[in-house]
Amino acid sequence: MKIVVCVKQVPDTWSEKKLDPTTKTLDRDSVDGVMNELDEYAVEEALKIAEATSGEVTVLSMGPAQSTETIRKALSMGADAGIHILDDGLAGSDAIATSLAISKVLEGRGADLIIFGSESTDARMSVIPAMVAERLGVAQLTFANKVEAPGDGSVKIHRLTDYGYDVVEASTPAVISVVEKINEPRYPSFKGIMAAKKKPVETITLADAGIEAATVGLGAAWSEVAEFAAAPARAAGTIVTDEGNGGVKIADYLSEQKFI
Amino acid sequence: MAEILVLVDHVDGSVKKTALELLTLARSLGEPSAVFVGGGIDSAAATLAEYGAVNIYVADDAALTGHVVAPKAELLAQLVAEKSPAAVLITSSAEGKEIAGRLAVKAGSGVITDAVAVSADLVATQSIFGGSTIVQSKVTTGTPVITVRPNSTAPEAAPAAGARSDVSVALSPVATAAKIVDRVEEAKGARPELSEAAVVVSGGRGVGGPEGFEVIEKLADSLGAAVGASRAATDAGWYPHQYQVGQTGKTVSPQLYIANGISGAIQHRAGMQTSKTIIVVNKDPEAPIFELADYGVVGDLFEVVPQLTDEIGKRKA
Ligand SMILES: Cc1cc2nc3c(=O)[nH]c(=O)nc-3n(C[C@H](O)[C@H](O)[C@H](O)COP(=O)(O)OP(=O)(O)OC[C@H]3O[C@@H](n4cnc5c(N)ncnc54)[C@H](O)[C@@H]3O)c2cc1C
Ligand SMILES: Cc1cc2nc3c(=O)[nH]c(=O)nc-3n(C[C@H](O)[C@H](O)[C@H](O)COP(=O)(O)OP(=O)(O)OC[C@H]3O[C@@H](n4cnc5c(N)ncnc54)[C@H](O)[C@@H]3O)c2cc1C
Numbered sequence: 406m407k408i409v410v411c412v413k414q415v416p417d418t419w420s421e422k423k424l425d426p427t428t429k430t431l432d433r434d435s436v437d438g439v440m441n442e443l444d445e446y447a448v449e450e451a452l453k454i455a456e457a458t459s460g461e462v463t464v465l466s467m468g469p470a471q472s473t474e475t476i477r478k479a480l481s482m483g484a485d486a487g488i489h490i491l492d493d494g495l496a497g498s499d500a501i502a503t504s505l506a507i508s509k510v511l512e513g514r515g516a517d518l519i520i521f522g523s524e525s526t527d528a529r530m531s532v533i534p535a536m537v538a539e540r541l542g543v544a545q546l547t548f549a550n551k552v553e554a555p556g557d558g559s560v561k562i563h564r565l566t567d568y569g570y571d572v573v574e575a576s577t578p579a580v581i582s583v584v585e586k587i588n589e590p591r592y593p594s595f596k597g598i599m600a601a602k603k604k605p606v607e608t609i610t611l612a613d614a615g616i617e618a619a620t621v622g623l624g625a626a627w628s629e630v631a632e633f634a635a636a637p638a639r640a641a642g643t644i645v646t647d648e649g650n651g652g653v654k655i656a657d658y659l660s661e662q663k664f665i
Numbered sequence: 666m667a668e669i670l671v672l673v674d675h676v677d678g679s680v681k682k683t684a685l686e687l688l689t690l691a692r693s694l695g696e697p698s699a700v701f702v703g704g705g706i707d708s709a710a711a712t713l714a715e716y717g718a719v720n721i722y723v724a725d726d727a728a729l730t731g732h733v734v735a736p737k738a739e740l741l742a743q744l745v746a747e748k749s750p751a752a753v754l755i756t757s758s759a760e761g762k763e764i765a766g767r768l769a770v771k772a773g774s775g776v777i778t779d780a781v782a783v784s785a786d787l788v789a790t791q792s793i794f795g796g797s798t799i800v801q802s803k804v805t806t807g808t809p810v811i812t813v814r815p816n817s818t819a820p821e822a823a824p825a826a827g828a829r830s831d832v833s834v835a836l837s838p839v840a841t842a843a844k845i846v847d848r849v850e851e852a853k854g855a856r857p858e859l860s861e862a863a864v865v866v867s868g869g870r871g872v873g874g875p876e877g878f879e880v881i882e883k884l885a886d887s888l889g890a891a892v893g894a895s896r897a898a899t900d901a902g903w904y905p906h907q908y909q910v911g912q913t914g915k916t917v918s919p920q921l922y923i924a925n926g927i928s929g930a931i932q933h934r935a936g937m938q939t940s941k942t943i944i945v946v947n948k949d950p951e952a953p954i955f956e957l958a959d960y961g962v963v964g965d966l967f968e969v970v971p972q973l974t975d976e977i978g979k980r981k982a
Binding site (some may be wrong): 423504526529536542546570574575576585586631640643 | 733734735738758759760762763764765766767769770771774775776777778779788792793794796797798799800801802803804805806807809839842843844845846847848849850851858860864888896900905906907912913920921932935942943944945946950955957958959960961962963964965968969970971972973974975976977980981
């Protein structure tokens, strides 16, 4: 089976994220980048399926030059090859343009499964997998905490819902997104890290992908940030140590605040 | 006045609070039209009209609900083409956001997710980076598709005509590519739904085991609250996964959030940081969750929480 995993480089979870005052987009230069946590689970799932079906895994990322670190990490976990969509014209892309660029590059590559994380930690929109499924015209199997893809053209997942889960079936090609309950991502081994250095990473520009520059990037965004501001800081709260009446004290506070 | 389409959340015709919130919000933007997908409109119609739906478009077809997300986006795209509404409002749930994303691609529209407010000129307010930054954004191309977080607007009744019309949609093969073959319901009590609840009482690893959650549930019931859990608790199997609050669980923004035995990892905070009032019970004074607390008690939750539950019972009696 041919599997493509889409991974995004995001600011380290613990870093303080800021918007750039001029472009009003995420300031990606002032923070350390890491692979979006959920995408590690996507890579792991792809590797597991590939191992069971003698498949191959290609990792795809769209983002600035430093995104190669994230691609290399996936390669050191065991992915076979990388694709990096890299073009200054893509900076500031909205979800519409991001899904367009990813879909354009996937077209014609014959992937049986395209696996995503279910959400990025920076923008947190949770829409790219659905939008790519829409654009490619393939089945959408998202929010999976279980995937069965035996390699015979069928694929079945458990899709998490408010009430529990749905069992969903489709034929390949299909788009999958995974939640963190699905597996335990492996750590890259030393051997894996060494091997990753020799694995091929293809760099694709807008022109290579046949994407018109006017359809992507900040200038082409179909939504724009008009203004932004720091949220008012939370006022420091009152912290007390329980001296046998902690519960009563909280009840007092709740009464004061009219919750009871 | 321009029409505003509102996709109605409901379970077999029992309308969810989020739908009433969206109808209330839609009235400040234009003329609300409710889009009702699936069965049960006879029990829902009166409520939708009471909360301001001028029109109700009903699409009751098993194919629409028997497949993942795509059919609803196709239906909405058809309505957008026919009615030329000024905007489409959808609840910011996992599924709502996916519907919005697909609809935006189909309709050639920009999309904004997780709005906490929308002004009359369709500028959306988003609270990003765990609530540290407030952004005003606007869709500049196509019919704005906006998903709105639960608890962003207080529902208010304002009776309108609620004129019903049936809508049919010829689904494309792509829309029916992912077939739902089974729906599995996991335990769910009579408590309010987590993402909609005005009060959420959560437990984490400090609760110690499934039995420990009884203490959490009792407090929740004394306040009419929903129960939430940290990932440590859901991963250990102490509480079902759909109650997980955080990055990969639900994002909640209740009036009151009570965190018990939860340390406050960044992934947990991502799901509850915008709660209006936060109360913390934790035995470790250094636990980072205290940074968010409006009121915190350093102590053993097995002593503090039952005492609180009793006290609430007494004061309510
Ligand atoms: C704070 C903030 C708010 C934003 N709000 C909006 C908005 O309201 N509307 C809008 O149109 N745009 C918005 N954007 C821009 C938007 O985030 C980007 O277009 C982004 O690429 C898509 O959204 P996401 O990261 O939330 O993806 P999600 O849909 O949350 O990501 C899901 C998965 O898609 C894959 N993926 C996502 N991006 C890439 C990538 N670049 N390369 C490879 N795989 C990828 C990963 O597998 C990821 O796990 C916002 C950006 C920020 C920083
Ligand atoms: C990709 C990814 C996604 C994640 N998504 C989520 C998510 O959606 N939601 C989430 O919650 N986490 C998520 N996590 C996990 C997160 O990083 C933390 O591991 C988790 O939140 C810890 O849960 P906890 O606070 O219950 O446990 P701990 O961090 O172990 O904290 C337990 C706390 O209980 C206190 N305690 C112990 N006993 C008592 C007692 N008797 N009385 C009072 N206090 C007591 C301790 O002092 C401690 O502070 C995610 C992690 C990853 C990698």
